[in-house]
Amino acid sequence: MSVSEQKPSDLKIVTAAVIVIGDEILSGRTKDKNMVYLAEQLIEQGVQLREVRVIPDIENEIINAVNSLRKKFDYVFTTGGIGPTHDDITADSIAAAFNIEIGYHPEAMNILTRHYENSGIEFNEARMRMARIPEGALLIDNPVSKAPGFQVENVFVMAGVPIIMQAMFEGIISRISGGARMLSRTIGAGLPEGKIAGELGALQNEFPDVSMGSYPFFRQGEVGTNLVLRSINQLDLDRAFEKLKKILQDMKVEIVETT
Amino acid sequence: MSVSEQKPSDLKIVTAAVIVIGDEILSGRTKDKNMVYLAEQLIEQGVQLREVRVIPDIENEIINAVNSLRKKFDYVFTTGGIGPTHDDITADSIAAAFNIEIGYHPEAMNILTRHYENSGIEFNEARMRMARIPEGALLIDNPVSKAPGFQVENVFVMAGVPIIMQAMFEGIISRISGGARMLSRTIGAGLPEGKIAGELGALQNEFPDVSMGSYPFFRQGEVGTNLVLRSINQLDLDRAFEKLKKILQDMKVEIVETT
Known part of the structure; x- marks a missing residue:
């Protein structure tokens, strides 16, 4: 929607x-x-x-x-x-x-x-x-x-x-009468979460109604992090997502997948 | 032990x-x-x-x-x-x-x-x-x-x-300082739990320090029940287990497995 x-x-x-x-x-x-x-x-x-x-x-x-x-x-x-x-x-x-x-x-x-x-x-x-x-x-x-x-x-x-x-x-x-749907977007990034933590915290402050989570993963010896953004506000969610993607691209980080 | x-x-x-x-x-x-x-x-x-x-x-x-x-x-x-x-x-x-x-x-x-x-x-x-x-x-x-x-x-x-x-x-x-070990024995029985419920309730009253649980399962279209006995008292656990097994045998119920 x-x-x-x-x-x-x-x-x-x-x-x-x-x-x-x-x-x-x-x-x-x-x-x-x-x-x-x-x-x-x-x-x-x-x-x-x-x-x-x-x-x-x-x-x-x-x-x-x-x-x-x-x-x-x-x-x-x-x-x-x-x-x-x-x-x-x-x-x-x-x-x-x-x-x-x-x-x-x-x-x-x-x-x-x-x-x-x-x-x-x-x-x-x-x-x-x-x-x-x-x-x-x-x-x-x-x-x-x-x-x-x-x-x-x-x-x-x-x-x-x-x-x-x-x-x-x-x-x-x-x-059941549902309310606002929680929307989410995820970026799987090829970096340890400690490397993006500062930028993610700053982005969280910029978008208080988008909840940002960081979930490290280990796959075939590679360390990565799923960055998950959640909000009931589609516009802010998309804005925060694009901004985060740009930050990662500027850092030359491999983006494994986005959903 | x-x-x-x-x-x-x-x-x-x-x-x-x-x-x-x-x-x-x-x-x-x-x-x-x-x-x-x-x-x-x-x-x-x-x-x-x-x-x-x-x-x-x-x-x-x-x-x-x-x-x-x-x-x-x-x-x-x-x-x-x-x-x-x-x-x-x-x-x-x-x-x-x-x-x-x-x-x-x-x-x-x-x-x-x-x-x-x-x-x-x-x-x-x-x-x-x-x-x-x-x-x-x-x-x-x-x-x-x-x-x-x-x-x-x-x-x-x-x-x-x-x-x-x-x-x-x-x-x-x-x-961590552990205490009494919870021991358990299970009988997988080929019957719906409603058929054994009365006898199981009576057995529970007879063995108050053995906790008895009944968990129905459905496998390949067959209805069965896992009867799980738990106690910290090995002697009572074994006694209750043998008694339950005898009850099932007397009812001509198929015993799928015991552990």
Whole structure:
């Protein structure tokens, strides 16, 4: 979107946090894939991911994380802990965080009853746990394995299994109101970051609304730096980018790639 | 280690948190590799990773995360934000968190002066930023690119680039006093978790000091569940494992693998 197309309302900053719930991530046993997926998807929606917390399956930890982050950010997304086993305590913990009741949700019960009837699998007591939803919550559709997620106010509670979480997220995109889109441009430069640090700092002062990051990399024995510029203001972003490119060219630095 | 070899002092629970500092992780641009590395390494050292926070390069966020986690856990490890550029604000933020001064550390200055002399690279003002260390901090050796990390009390401040962070971590292992080692055994079972949930819950009640987790997986269209048992008590862990295996065998469930 060009600047001329950007309406003033687009410039509202909308923020989010992600809470990854699960001992299996903290033990290093399972590599989390949800954080990167959500980071990328939220940018697409004009939402800036500002914090991620990975916490264990402990009720107090979930309550504290949810209550501290839901007040601080526009949206909170949780993943994990909504299955049928005793260690799936996310729904109860969310109810406790909001101080609301939890019980069998009629629509969730219907969805699961039909699902298990159709597949000829017993709808046992453990599986009924997955229909326990905090009162007043809005269900989140699960097209993969049926057991729904749910939304309480600005907190979206989703499954931990990546394919299920991703399907759930696609179903809630319409409930998210994004703001200004964070735009970014990158220059991969063939120099150590210490060599450009002074100039980059001066450029940062010149363009306060463009956030400038410097990320060293090592490839096949060569030292390089990715210089990443981010802004919600396309015009300033492009100006800063051109100026930085010129600085590097004047320094006779190899520009590996630009995006 | 067998139970008979485990001394009472081994049974102390030692905990840690990791703080990943960096906009580039939250933007989804860079995939964090440090979390998984530290999770695995800490288990080896008898330290239980209890929380991970990913936060942006914002001083207040760093201060709040460090001050909340260093009081709650035995150790805190931070990664990222200790380079030469203006966006590297971790050292200053740590000094602010502990309310201590920060200045050029003589030994860090020596290390960097020698390094840049030897490599014929200018030791400019930006690079000198990497010698700014909170007062009283203990340096952490960086055998890769020389600029040191540092330790203030129970907080270890390391680089974000994985190969540097890993080299730093190896250098501080001797400063970490681990406690009871968390042992784990896993059964990969060819059944949906809802089918074993009731029995697993009952087994959990029977073995309160063995933490039992259930993690569904989908492989080539087949549904399965990894049942993970964790405990610092080898005897109870083995007992619970054998009992769970027997339950599955009695249910005629395929046991895909055990570890």
